Amino acid sequence: xxxxxxxxxxxxxxxxxxxxxxxxxxxxxxxxxxxxxxxxxxxxxxxxxxxxxxxxxxxxxxxxxxxxxxxxxxxxxxxxxxxxxxxxxxxxxxxxxxxxxxxxxxxxxxxxxxxxxxxxxxxxxxxxxxxxxxxxxxxxxxxxxxxxxxxxxxxxxxxxxxxxxxxxxxxxxxxxxxxxxxxxxxxxxxxxxxxxxxxxxxxxxxxxxxxxxxxxxxxxxxxxxxxxxxxxxxxxxxxxxxxxxxxxxxxxxxxxxxxxxxxxxxxxxxxxxxxxxxxxxxxxxxxxxxxxxxxxxxxxxxxx
Amino acid sequence: xxxxxxxxxxxxxxxxxxxxxxxxxxxxxxxxxxxxxxxxxxxxxxxxxxxxxxxxxxxxxxxxxxxxxxxxxxxxxxxxxxxxxxxxxxxxxxxxxxxxxxxxxxxxxxxxxxxxxxxxxxxxxxxxxxxxxxxxxxxxxxxxxxxxxxxxxxxxxxxxxxxxxxxxxxxxxxxxxxxxxxxxxxxxxxxxxxxxxxxxxxxxxxxxxxxxxxxxxxxxxxxxxxxxxxxxxxxxxxxxxxxxxxxxxxxxxxxxxxxxxxxxxxxxxxxxxxxxxxxxxxxxxxxxxxxxxxxxxxxxxxxx
Numbered sequence: 337x338x339x340x341x342x343x344x345x346x347x348x349x350x351x352x353x354x355x356x357x358x359x360x361x362x363x364x365x366x367x368x369x370x371x372x373x374x375x376x377x378x379x380x381x382x383x384x385x386x387x388x389x390x391x392x393x394x395x396x397x398x399x400x401x402x403x404x405x406x407x408x409x410x411x412x413x414x415x416x417x418x419x420x421x422x423x424x425x426x427x428x429x430x431x432x433x434x435x436x437x438x439x440x441x442x443x444x445x446x447x448x449x450x451x452x453x454x455x456x457x458x459x460x461x462x463x464x465x466x467x468x469x470x471x472x473x474x475x476x477x478x479x480x481x482x483x484x485x486x487x488x489x490x491x492x493x494x495x496x497x498x499x500x501x502x503x504x505x506x507x508x509x510x511x512x513x514x515x516x517x518x519x520x521x522x523x524x525x526x527x528x529x530x531x532x533x534x535x536x537x538x539x540x541x542x543x544x545x546x547x548x549x550x551x552x553x554x555x556x557x558x559x560x561x562x563x564x565x566x567x568x569x570x571x572x573x574x575x576x577x578x579x580x581x582x583x584x585x586x587x588x589x590x591x592x593x594x595x596x597x598x599x600x601x602x603x604x605x606x607x608x609x610x611x612x613x614x615x616x617x618x619x620x621x622x623x624x625x626x627x628x629x630x631x632x633x634x635x636x637x638x639x640x
Numbered sequence: 641x642x643x644x645x646x647x648x649x650x651x652x653x654x655x656x657x658x659x660x661x662x663x664x665x666x667x668x669x670x671x672x673x674x675x676x677x678x679x680x681x682x683x684x685x686x687x688x689x690x691x692x693x694x695x696x697x698x699x700x701x702x703x704x705x706x707x708x709x710x711x712x713x714x715x716x717x718x719x720x721x722x723x724x725x726x727x728x729x730x731x732x733x734x735x736x737x738x739x740x741x742x743x744x745x746x747x748x749x750x751x752x753x754x755x756x757x758x759x760x761x762x763x764x765x766x767x768x769x770x771x772x773x774x775x776x777x778x779x780x781x782x783x784x785x786x787x788x789x790x791x792x793x794x795x796x797x798x799x800x801x802x803x804x805x806x807x808x809x810x811x812x813x814x815x816x817x818x819x820x821x822x823x824x825x826x827x828x829x830x831x832x833x834x835x836x837x838x839x840x841x842x843x844x845x846x847x848x849x850x851x852x853x854x855x856x857x858x859x860x861x862x863x864x865x866x867x868x869x870x871x872x873x874x875x876x877x878x879x880x881x882x883x884x885x886x887x888x889x890x891x892x893x894x895x896x897x898x899x900x901x902x903x904x905x906x907x908x909x910x911x912x913x914x915x916x917x918x919x920x921x922x923x924x925x926x927x928x929x930x931x932x933x934x935x936x937x938x939x940x941x942x943x944x
Contacts, residue, residue, distance in 0.1 A: 549831075
């Protein structure tokens with residue numbers, strides 16, 4: 337199959353197709369055995385949008401509002417109060433530590449099955465604050481086409497996301513065609529509860545922050561081998577791309593640069609979500625392809 | 641393909657074949673979609689032998705002896721002294737905590753690639769103390785045949801072992817045909833070391849003990865869905881079998897009972913490695929199949 341016309345003809349598309357062809361053509365000096373054809377993808381900002389804030393954070397805010405009636409104390413407890421008063425930016429201002437109570441209240445203390453259902457219910461009803469679309473319709477059509485193209489060429493496609501592993505698993509199989517065992521993300525603890533109907537409970541004990549140096553760690557933990565292709569869009573993906581491209585043999589990495597204020601968003605360094613500076617600056621020297629959204633993509637979101 | 645004659649005709653073989661046939665025959669009321677055909681296997685005592693001690697522990701003892709010249713202080717430091725004096729049972733007597741210095745000295749402080757090479761070198765040269773075979777020739781021929789049979793019927797085969805994940809990954813792909821991303825095991829921390837030649841270092845910080853309640857946790861963490869078939873041999877597998885068989889729809893679990901002192905070993909309750917009591921007692925009520933090694937297996941080890 338061809339990569340398709342969601343990608344405009346140009347250097348990014350050419351580089352991808354050329355790499356896949358030389359690594360999958362029997363007899364090519366760069367041929368890669370099917371078992372080693374592993375492509376890893378960041379999620380936020382690489383497979384779907386991430387503005388004005390990571391969508392999982394918008395999910396958490398929606399959950400705080402939904403759970404507030406059961407927590408009257410939240411109206412006078414920070415950081416919940418900020419959210420309920422319509423100022424989530426104040427909750428964010430305190431950094432990751434001050435957000436922990438929100439993560440705990442919205443992501444822990446339930447079974448994995450309950451959490452997946454909560455995420456799916458939210459996905460079916462929530463709308464993006466400015467685009468007014470379902471969040472799962474804000475995935476990138478060219479990246480869906482790319483993942484299909486890679487799978488058709490024997491590549492395994494894996495997510496390596498700073499987002500929550502169980503949050504992702506609740507919806508990515510249907511949208512991306514990626515099964516739960518190929519989803520690497522950040523995670524807190526799990527606890528087995530035996531009995532007549534055993535369950536697995538989500539705890540709030542942090543275990544892996546799958547960002548920056550946590551990405552190669554997550555890759556080794558779950559995959560146990562080094563990928564040959566990696567796609568990211570922010571400095572949080574730097575180490576994943578570095579790890580991927582420093583292996584022997586043919587390697588490919590690409591950075592998606594958000595240059596399209598009209599169809600999506602335009603941002604790079606200093607952005608509150610998806611800040612991109614070092615990876616973009618070092619891309620030429622490291623031979624990482626830069627995908628320029630405005631230039632390289634014929635379509636951004638799926639039309640259906 | 642058929643399950644093959646390493647399995648003698650009898651109730652265990654019949655139960656396995658009947659389950660696979662009814663879950664893979666289109667139109668069968670018990671048909672399971674290929675994506676959900678997941679079979680999990682304990683390793684020690686289920687896929688290979690585990691007497692007189694877990695083989696990974698024998699590996700660690702061999703490593704202590706090999707590294708001793710670089711550690712003259714070990715001749716008067718416990719637990720190393722016990723090993724070097726030929727009394728490893730004294731090192732064991734103190735329990736898991738007192739073994740930690742041995743685990744640390746033999747499993748941490750090197751890159752994942754260095755560790756894998758150490759394991760492969762050991763596997764190529766070490767011999768079992770009483771059977772005088774290579775350890776990787778002490779895998780069970782009927783289980784190799786079973787995994788091939790399951791894969792030929794669309795089942796994914798996964799290891800869920802109390803043994804170390806990186807220890808297993810160093811050799812199971814070649815022996816079992818199971819790729820590294822389908823190996824769930826116990827693990828300590830990993831640390832990314834960036835630079836011109838980035839590496840991933842093994843640390844000694846414990847993260848998952850993949851035994852008892854840790855097995856369903858490891859399954860959820862790595863697989864993200866509940867298996868439909870599970871194979872174990874000890875009470876450490878109880879929770880894995882409980883979790884597997886308490887899901888909806890057709891489920892299968894089996895316990896391998898080591899009853900064959902002549903061809904392998906005979907042991908169950910009270911054994912220092914692979915103690916089996918509760919899982920055997922509850923097997924009939926839970927409809928878990930008991931595989932009786934002496935009765936059900938035509939062959940134990942591969943002949944080649």
